[in-house]
Every structure is written in C-alpha cells, then in structure tokens.
Amino acid sequence: SQQGEEDPQALSIQEGENATMNCSYKTSINNLQWYRQNSGRGLVHLILIRSNEREKHSGRLRVTLDTSKKSSSLLITASRAADTASYFCATGTYLNTDKLIFGTGTRLQVFP
C-alpha cells in the first residue's frame, strides 16, 4: 500500500508567492523527510522532521507535522523561479526507520 501521497500533484504560482504542498501517510512514522528533484537530476534533501516534532524551519522552508492527521506540509515562502522542481515526502516507520517510503510528488512551477 502506498504510504505517502502528495497533494496537489501539480502547482503553478508566480514568483514571490508562497507554495504549500501536503503529504499524507497511512502508518505511524518515526521520521518524515522532504526532498526536491530538479528535472532529470538527483534528490536534494530539504528537511527531516521527527514524529515528536511539530514544526521545523530552514531558510524559506517551513515544514509542519500533524501525527494525529497523519499529514505534513511543506511551505516555501517568497518562491523563486529556481524553486521549480518536483517535491517528494518520504517516511520512515517505527518498524523500519530507514526504509524510506516515497510519495508520488508535487510538481511545482514558479513563473518569473
């Protein structure tokens, strides 16, 4: 069964706007990681949030985690054209913290 699903599947915004992507999962997690993938390239690690954390920040990125709803969100503030990429969430469960289960990804397009 699929652990992670991102929502929306695609998002188009103008530079300067904020972008919010959501990730839902099914089983209890130990950690949740967000990645970015630029077209045709590898995955870049953005943020890891643990199950006992509710919010983390890194630069223009803000990640929240709601374990009661089994969901996480990634907010990119003041977006730039360079933020155009696919964004994935990946979860590690308590049974297997290191076997990351990826979602389907959100394709973000930021127009200049």
Place this chain on the structure above:
Amino acid sequence: EAGVTQFPSHSVIEKGQTVTLRCDPISGHDNLYWYRRVMGKEIKFLLHFVKESKQDESGMPNNRFLAERTGGTYSTLKVQPAELEDSGVYFCASSQWTGGYEQYFGPGTRLTVT
C-alpha cells in the same frame, strides 16, 4: 565534502545483457541504500547496507539483482540478465547513522533496457 556519486549516469543495454551500477557514498557514511523509480511510479526502496552487511534487502525485486558492498565503501548493483521492466532510474543514498536520519541521494543512474 563530496556528495554521493553514481556511475554511469546513463546506461542503455539490450534485454538479456548484464549491467553493473556503482555508488560511492559520502565519506564516513556507514549506511548505504539503493532505491529505484520505474515507469514513472514512486521511488521504491531496494536495500540497505550497514558497512558491508545487508541490513535489509526486502525491496530487491528478484534474484536477477545482486548488490554488494565489499569493504564497506562503495557498492555495486548488478542486474543479470536485464529485462525490459528493469528500465528506470536507480538511486543510491547514504546516511551517517541508522535509526531515521537524513539520507543523502546521488544523481541516479538512468537504465534503459531495449
């Protein structure tokens, strides 16, 4: 600090042939993982090494896939014989510790089986 590197970046082989992918993890990372993304589907876990030992190989699809990590440094993933459904992008990742820590990914190897 160099990141995770993978070689080759792209490989095109015929069905029935053999291909070997290589991954060099970040220096000092004992944990090495292989993942793959096929046919536009989700990225799926293949296996996890801790040093030279296979910690978890539950994601390996069948016995045509063989992963090794001799000496606990770089790893190879051999596909023999390759089938059409093996086409996809194979990612390698490494982490410093086990127990749910950041996994840093390489650029991937795009495998095309014709």
